[in-house]
Amino acid sequence: MSSRGEVAVVGAGLVGCLTACYLARRGYRVTLYERRSDPRQATPERGRSINLALSERGIDALRGIGLDEAVLKAALPMPGRMVHAPDGTLSFQPYSAGGQRAINSISRSELNRTLLEAALAMPGVRALFEHRLTGLDVDSGRMDFDTPAGPVTHSAPVVLGADGAYSAVRGRLQLLPGFDFSQDYLDYGYKELTIPARDGGFALDPGALHIWPRGKAMMIALPNPDRSFTCTLFWPKSGPGSFEELDTAERFEEFFAANYADARALMPDLAGDYAHNPIGHLVTVRAHPWQVRGTGAVVGLLGDAAHAIVPFYGQGANCGFEDCVELDRCLQETGDDFPEALARYGARRKEHADTIAELALANFVEMRDKVASRTFLLGKRVEHGLERLLPGRYTSRYELVSFSTVPYAEIQPRISRQRRAVAAGALGALAVAGLAVSAIRALRRH
């Protein structure tokens, strides 16, 4: 296999396009194969975005190919959460101690277009649209595709699956003995709703990620550059207050108005959104290994194809972008020995992907339930107080996930160390205070 040969990247979504950029920079010839039609010509699917919150890990990956500034120019920074109580009361919770650090609301389809154009502007990169993978031979790197012009066959010594949670590439690897895999669906679905611009301006504060925590359910809203907000309802699939129960426009609207009154008032086309936007599913995918070596080819997985997660920590794309950076690093370390680099990349990334998958599941409970509680708010205030008191020595989990590139699996041990240090410091301070009091008493006695 030539060290600067042909690489097939299946999937021209966010991670596929970024992978193409990184590989092209290393001198590889890259073909992107995409099931959908060219996004530069088509309109995006309705109601399938789950707005993207770009944070440090994703920005760092874009920085690596010089795209960070261009992308952030089109983004809206959200330095905190705005919590909407059932009675309409608002409360703002900053994401960082100083309140300056922000996650960035960005259009998934815009970002995809930017990355695709960046990839295609690099030498040796091409994209074939409306190519649906129907077969893959791991030993030869032979790929069969269905296209509007009929079936076609291509092959490459390196095949990378960046084709998302329902990856066709991974679907083939799943048939190999020894390939571990799981797909776990949440008992929740999601539906997108829209708050349009009002009198030419934002109908809500654009400097926040808005949350309507409702215990067993919630809605979030992220601002768009056109001054609208994209809202996402997360409701149980069945049972009380579920999509199944509220299955007519009337039932849906009545329940929605009763529980999300302030938002309802800002949604003139609630009925249209309800009728036209599908109910999406939320799945966690785990796979192992992320690379399989055949006799004449090697196949690897990146992004959601390797580790789809639920969206509640805003880390899906950010985590996928980190894959591209790590693969690039491993290619560098191995002198572009692709099979070895993929093995090293998989071995390093797996535990981090597993960790963020769990954190994302846990954060759903936090967002829909805990953010509305006083104990939670008090805890956040104490945490931010500590961060200001001990700058650089105490950093919250949220900040380590969203505003650092500390590998996910190293975050919890670090939090535990910080807490032990703070506890020891507090004990030390108490001891010093105790000694001082004793000394004062002794002095007084004399």
Add this chain to the structure above:
Amino acid sequence: MSSRGEVAVVGAGLVGCLTACYLARRGYRVTLYERRSDPRQATPERGRSINLALSERGIDALRGIGLDEAVLKAALPMPGRMVHAPDGTLSFQPYSAGGQRAINSISRSELNRTLLEAALAMPGVRALFEHRLTGLDVDSGRMDFDTPAGPVTHSAPVVLGADGAYSAVRGRLQLLPGFDFSQDYLDYGYKELTIPARDGGFALDPGALHIWPRGKAMMIALPNPDRSFTCTLFWPKSGPGSFEELDTAERFEEFFAANYADARALMPDLAGDYAHNPIGHLVTVRAHPWQVRGTGAVVGLLGDAAHAIVPFYGQGANCGFEDCVELDRCLQETGDDFPEALARYGARRKEHADTIAELALANFVEMRDKVASRTFLLGKRVEHGLERLLPGRYTSRYELVSFSTVPYAEIQPRISRQRRAVAAGALGALAVAGLAVSAIRALRRH
């Protein structure tokens, strides 16, 4: 849907054939679709049996259609384990307190033939061989098959997948949103070896399941009616003492002779078995739900297709047979409302399948490692002593799994209750003894 209509059973293995028997008895017309050729004409695949140990759950299911006696006639009872130490020392461990209860060594291919013939002897049952499922539409019950004569299409209002751990029926259901699934491979493979009859007799005691526990690896051997033994080596796939490391006939034979000396002496064709028998894989499959209802059809899963487990508790087929009994019971309860019966069956069986999956994984450690330890043997002796002391009130986990039809998930709670009762009894006995001693002392003092 006619309540006594057509049922398609995909897979004519053990569970598929038993399902056909139960359904035919209820009056259904059943077509068995089998990927392989007719087992009544073909020779079984070499080295793929993992001998079957039929125990109470399986026998009970056969009893339900009057096949138990015929099947047991061809079986060899194994009332305990014979443990082979590295130096060739033998020790026998009975499975039950009295030593009479036995699991039964039986040929998988013989049993399959018996069940297939029983099914085909019933009115309304037919079997189509060399039919490989390539497509399934859940809404219409339409099935596409590849056959030697080209592609064919059938349909049925009820489609049951009894097509094993790598089920094609389940493969279609896995594509549906909300369908949870996992496949987890053990880092161990297996290979079958043979101890032929010696001088027309058994080379080892046929009244036992033989185990060579070797810490991280093991071999087992089960007797066959032709006086041979089928042995199964369970070795790590990679690392020290693995199939990967011992990858030539010389290395393999040298290592085998050093660690399984007494068995080696009984294997004249070890080289042939090594060369011709494939290395098998050991997978645990979990799926949920086990039934999906379309607009015009319902699809269900039974046996390994729903819950493949590792073979170390000898429960794979027994558990699959219990599925058939439960489905029959649910059809009875629901007046043959097939969709409702399948839903009820799945809801009831899932936790039991999950439980035996865990027990089977745990039993691998027991078999390959613990059975050779004195602490384990002492524990077994104490347990069997309690069983004899408290007949019917203390039953070991092994006996509840193998010699009862207590649902798997109810076994651990029952064991815990028994232990608490024994502990309370022992405390009570101590208290009584203490009172007696006090009384004697008091009497003496007077």
